Amino acid sequence: MIKRTDYLTRTYGKPEGWSLRAYEANEANEANEGGLGGYQVARRVLTGMTREQVVDEAKKANIRGRGGAGFPMGVKWSFMPKTVGAKPHYLVVNADEGEPGTHKDRTLMELNPHACVEGCIIACYGIGAHIAYIYVRDELHLSKARLEAAILEARAKGYLGDTPFGKDWPIEVHVHSGAGAYICGEETSMLNSIEGRRGEPRMKPPFPANAGVFGCPTTVNNLETIAAVPTAFGMGAEAFSKLSILHGIGDGGVRLYGVNGHVKKGVVVELAVGPTLNELIYDIGGGVQGDRGVLCVIPGGSSTPVLRPEETVNAPDERLPLHPWHGKSVFDVPLGVDTMRGVGTMLGTCCVTVIAQGTDPVWCMQNLMQFYRHESCGQCTPCREGSAWLERTTSKVLDGKASIGELHDLHDIANGIMGNTICAFGEGTAMPALAFIQKFRAEFEQYVRGERKRADATLTVEPWS
Ligand SMILES: Cc1cc2nc3c(=O)[nH]c(=O)nc-3n(C[C@H](O)[C@H](O)[C@H](O)COP(=O)(O)O)c2cc1C
Numbered sequence: 001m002i003k004r005t006d007y008l009t010r011t012y013g014k015p016e017g018w019s020l021r022a023y024e025a026n027e028a029n030e031a032n033e034g035g036l037g038g039y040q041v042a043r044r045v046l047t048g049m050t051r052e053q054v055v056d057e058a059k060k061a062n063i064r065g066r067g068g069a070g071f072p073m074g075v076k077w078s079f080m081p082k083t084v085g086a087k088p089h090y091l092v093v094n095a096d097e098g099e100p101g102t103h104k105d106r107t108l109m110e111l112n113p114h115a116c117v118e119g120c121i122i123a124c125y126g127i128g129a130h131i132a133y134i135y136v137r138d139e140l141h142l143s144k145a146r147l148e149a150a151i152l153e154a155r156a157k158g159y160l161g162d163t164p165f166g167k168d169w170p171i172e173v174h175v176h177s178g179a180g181a182y183i184c185g186e187e188t189s190m191l192n193s194i195e196g197r198r199g200e201p202r203m204k205p206p207f208p209a210n211a212g213v214f215g216c217p218t219t220v221n222n223l224e225t226i227a228a229v230p231t232a233f234g235m236g237a238e239a240f241s242k243l244s245i246l247h248g249i250g251d252g253g254v255r256l257y258g259v260n261g262h263v264k265k266g267v268v269v270e271l272a273v274g275p276t277l278n279e280l281i282y283d284i285g286g287g288v289q290g291d292r293g294v295l296c297v298i299p300g301g302s303s304t305p306v307l308r309p310e311e312t313v314n315a316p317d318e319r320l321p322l323h324p325w326h327g328k329s330v331f332d333v334p335l336g337v338d339t340m341r342g343v344g345t346m347l348g349t350c351c352v353t354v355i356a357q358g359t360d361p362v363w364c365m366q367n368l369m370q371f372y373r374h375e376s377c378g379q380c381t382p383c384r385e386g387s388a389w390l391e392r393t394t395s396k397v398l399d400g401k402a403s404i405g406e407l408h409d410l411h412d413i414a415n416g417i418m419g420n421t422i423c424a425f426g427e428g429t430a431m432p433a434l435a436f437i438q439k440f441r442a443e444f445e446q447y448v449r450g451e452r453k454r455a456d457a458t459l460t461v462e463p464w465s
């Protein structure tokens, strides 16, 4: 069931909602539902809680990382060394947002930048850091300008600086521009980029909590993950978590859901965790353009395997978390990190791309593979060569020049990438490829038999309605 909320988006649409004045005005209308506004949460945390208490509270919020992998935020914070030794600790906030179909962090930076800064203050204190870098791709000029203005306002008020809120715990937040490469959103690539090196992923281990930016302990979190922190701490982490219908399986709170592609209304909205795909497509997105049916959706950024509405949940055992939806369409399952894993895909960035009936799935795959081929950093042979090979072979299918054997090759190439690369870009390429080949086998074969032609294929829906 859809539950609209406005904890993260309260300032959206307000006159100069991005200013400190607007952010502090939140204080007045709290009635404790959204906790305290206007940096009062950061003040309370820094002056009233120990670092250990902050990390414990963060765990209770059940905020699953909003950047794609869904790792629990509080657990990640707990990986940082308990005491700050010779090496300083850092917070790196990932606002690269390069995932196709994803445009949620940008709205926060532009329309509620102070929540991002306040989240940085609380997170820095919790993980033992004095400096946060917010990594924003350069072309997001307005996002950077709004963040920088918010940082100046917060510094002028003494919320940042040597003694924020009178606490002897210096905190500074810096905006760091990235040149705009998809791979720089991968956390270790981003760390290299911040250091002024080439944006290529690093081997793990060591993990960032041990050796991150400048070789120092670092927590990397997505921008929305951090922006949710003031709300969670303001209302109490458990109360925040319980807003979600998936609180019981450790997926708490509210988050930004996006819907784009062939819907009538592409939007980013704030909802309690747990709407279904059908609700997003029809109640939020206004239905499919041209009132067509849905061919498939990409649930959370292009790296997540497609789902078709005909797919049903197979969870006959009552002990399985997905049992309540056994036999139902996967489009009726609440969208959460583990529920989407349970149906064989990923929630990812939670921004759904809807693909209408009539669209050509083979062309969809070729379009995606073009992107991955272009964005591979080239360090690993299976990814560099495999992404190009996938793209070439799918193009050949579209041109009617591929054999059935080459359809088998597509499986082999994708499977050859999986698990054989330095970073998850490899899986992000192979998994959607495998899903398209497996779920649209009939259409791939039609091309091989000459029953489909590239000239008739389309990626758009017309007439627009
Ligand atoms: C190729 C690739 C691109 C990524 N791009 C982004 C991105 O643009 N933004 C983001 O927050 N995370 C991105 N990630 C995930 C990050 O590596 C990292 O897991 C995330 O920033 C951690 O934050 P979270 O735990 O708060 O989600 C990407 C991962 C990969 C493999």
Ligand code: SF4
Residues within 6 Å of the ligand: 183, 200, 201, 375, 376, 377, 378, 379, 380, 381, 383, 384, 421, 422, 423, 424, 425, 426
């Ligand atoms: S998997 Fe691809 S993007 Fe990641 S390090 Fe290897 S070549 Fe680069």
